[in-house]
Amino acid sequence: QVHLQESGPRLVKPSETLSLTCIVSGGSVSRYYWSWIRQPPGKRLEWIGYFSYNGDTNYNPSLKSRVTMSVDVSKNQFSLTLNSVSAADTAVYSCARGRTVGGPRGYFDYWGQGTLVTVSS
């Protein structure tokens, strides 16, 4: 059974950088596609971006200028960095394994339970 667990600071100051890590067990990050998804309070789920085992990355155009994703195969984990955050970036952030049908298009078969990150001074 694949298990994903998000970790990282729960409180980030405006204009600073949000950094989260997703630790994967029961499966290798060297296979499949891996994504970050967020849900601001009272709003819809929003796909942030993905990276693939072959090095491809793709980010939501709405966040592309501020997002970076990376992977640490030795630790079987992957990370999200979101720069210049504001209150609008307050959300539950979840990592997920993606099953692609072509490029960034795919569905998510395993998710972490999510972590609430609040942007506030």
Added chain:
Amino acid sequence: EIVLTQSPGTLSLSPGERATLSCRASQSVSNNYLAWFQQKPGQAPRLLIYGASTRATGIPDRFSGSGSGTDFTLTISRLEPEDFAVYYCQQYCYSPVTFGQGTRLEIK
């Protein structure tokens, strides 16, 4: 960006009843690239259906998906107590992938 609209927002039913949840897309979703998820408080979302009608591994057969084009349906044939949760649809035909706003299924 494709907008998915789910209805109703909240559905109040009793165990044993049949639940019908709707997901409508602002554009046609080709190849039936639509998935359904279940989420309970404090838990990770659980994939139920992909390809509009294919049940994910381990999903009971009381869950079924149907539809094509712009209109999709998730049906739960006989509600069990553990089925009361929030359900989301997601399209993966177009990038960026997008999600519906959710339907809350509550006990009547």
